[in-house]
């Protein structure tokens with residue numbers, strides 16, 4: 001008689017268990033791996049074995065793979081065809097290659113934005129410009145600056161462009177670069193003014209002007225970092241963040 005009752009109790013108890021999503025485990029693995037890569041403890045080029053990582057983290061390989069894919073999307077990890085994953089190179093020369101992609105991509109984004117931006121998009125861009133103007137430290141200025149570029153990309157209504165740009169602009173790398181650049185007293189003011197001019201061109205629907213302003217804007221950044229990249233050689237990210 002008591003047997004079925006006990007089973008029923010156990011059933012009720014089990015019903016109270018909430019499933020642990022593999023996504024949660026993957027997110028925890030992602031956070032740990034990301035921290036090690038960004039701190040430089042996992043060196044550029046180091047192989048990331050799914051088996052070793054799964055063993056070390058004491059989780060199955062599925063969430064490990066998910067974490068690695070997410071890091072690949074962010075550009076922190078390279079996926080090697082048929083050969084697994086390795087830590088991506090985040091040195092200044094790698095940053096220059098990303099900047100080159102932005103130089104080709106963003107003028108086109110600005111032109112499309114001028115054709116497609118909605119009132120909501122324009123408001124998001126203005127808010128980012130306002131936040132950058134109000135920023136009191138390099139980190140806040142960088143994040144607002146990035147928010148502006150992403151808002152512009154979103155206003156093309158093309159998520160592929162947003163994803164591509166996002167993967168070329170890793171927040172932590174940008175912050176470190178800017179901490180080095182923020183020693184230029186008028187950098188922030190100039191950046192805010194250039195962003196503001198792009199918003200005006202987009203709002204006016206002037207694609208040609210928006211494109212030209214963005215080209216000048218990214219060229220300026222390339223012109224700034226190019227000689228430094230040459231001077232540093234294949235400088236590691238740690239060296240990039242060092243202030244002279």
Ligand SMILES: [Zn+2]
Nearest residue numbers: 145191195217
């Ligand atoms: Zn900018």
